Amino acid sequence: MSGDRQRQLRLAEALLFAAAEPLSETTLAERLGGLPDITDLIAELAALYAGRGVNLVRLSGGWAFRTAPDLALELQAERRVTRKLSRAAVETLAIIAYHQPVTRAEIEEIRGVSLAKGTLDALMETGWVRPSGRRASPGRPLIWTTTAGFLAHFGFDTLADLPDLAELRAAGLLDLTPLTGDDANGGGEHRG
Amino acid sequence: MSGDRQRQLRLAEALLFAAAEPLSETTLAERLGGLPDITDLIAELAALYAGRGVNLVRLSGGWAFRTAPDLALELQAERRVTRKLSRAAVETLAIIAYHQPVTRAEIEEIRGVSLAKGTLDALMETGWVRPSGRRASPGRPLIWTTTAGFLAHFGFDTLADLPDLAELRAAGLLDLTPLTGDDANGGGEHRG
């Protein structure tokens, strides 16, 4: 019995480690052969990792291992390459987030300009968006959605947590002087 | 002092956990602020994870966390869909692994048949082989080697860990010279 428990614990550990996205308790229980007390098991695993360099945390509607937050500073020093997304990529990401599932043509329509080659590629590289099948319309265009990685990066539990337009307006985010291209602070020309 | 040690252990754990690729001891030591006894620290961490669902293992010249091998069966649903390699591709992989650096003509010579289009492509796609420069011989042909990804994928620390390496060498089977002589090789003439 205790040996069984030990194996379940090890398997849960391996599953959570290997998973690309946070695993829900339901999924975990299923993968462990319909374990009824999955919450206990997770609590045990989380306790095992408490105070360690890696913690088991609740994220994006499930559970995932993440490096301990108090080490962030020391880990951050290891970030060798910090890249900024282009303005176009950020806008495109925002459109995908708010309008998903959305096609390339729809993104272009919303932005009012055609998407440069590579913009979606750059976003894919971040792991925040992915093509998720095709729309059943002429040409069967790819449709784009955000990933669990997107939620995790921006700290949302679900997409419903994205502020809606009214909330954006309330936050003053609809009435700003636009940033211009790359030199947002460079005092370039104004668009408005 | 013991608190320091504990923090180093946690940081090493976080660094190794965060990375997908194996980290060398040098890299780890650097990131821990030039720690002299990194080997001890790693041994301690490896011992901590021995018998767990995730183990710290030596791979491709470094250290990495990997799921425990005995859980393979239960984890198989996590399998990424991998295309099965053709027999030609498997043989070619073995030839590159054991005879590297090796040219395409040499691969063809060993197999006695020209490489079908797509065989090297498929291997490159796996990330296990790559062209690594050119041989200083007429025509300056590309030479092929295996990658760090190959080592990591098959669980090798270095190329010296390839199975039966000494045996094959003793039998003269890693020696290509008998093949590159005159036209003792019947069907070899079709190569351009």
Added chain:
Amino acid sequence: MIDAAAPAEQLVLDLDGYEGPIDLLLNLARQQKVDLTKISILALADQYLEFIDRRKELRLEIAADYLVTAAWLAFMKSRLLLPRPADDDEPAAEEMAAALAHRLKLLAAMQTAGRSLMARPQLGLDFFLRGAPERLAPKTAPVWSVELYELLRAYGELTRHRGRAALTVEPSLFLSMNDALQRIAPYLGRLPEWLALIRLLPDQLGDERRRRSALAATFAAALELARQGRIELRQDRSFGPIWIKSPPVLHDAAEIGR
């Protein structure tokens, strides 16, 4: 493995099971069920030639590689069997046989190596790496820094632009004559006294180029309105200020600038 009764279109494919003549030879050698080092090359050559002959009888399209190897083996066999002429400068039959034996061993070794490689526990099949690496350690791995604020702000701006106009044209830095006409329109009929034309220029023009452009556009607009009889213009001296005033009677000022 070889089914002579199979339909003709399948027979063409019979040799496709082999990765070339050496692979076929190796397979035939294995059927001798002896150590490869003790294989009879002569017997092997016979088997190969017989195999190819049988395929020929079935009118198979045999790949050139296989026929070349057959010819080579027939040559080697004849030299193994016949006494060697004194003035022979061809390779000795024994060397040819040894080279072939070596090739077979080499290919066999690589086939075995390939199989044992694939039989090993493999990453992503039998053991797994961190499914969601945090992209901290590898020096070349980019860390994407986009803050939530940037994302939301980008969307806010997009939405604002969209709400205003479907067609987004970057506003020109410079005032056009049309712009000037629109600016002057509200003043039409309401200028009983002479007013300096420059007073009708937009505020906050910024740099000198924009000022001059605005002045030129406004002057051109004023000339046009004067031509239409909707305003009066006056200039007292060369390069002096230009004055503007409504004409005594005005009927249709409201239509200007529509």
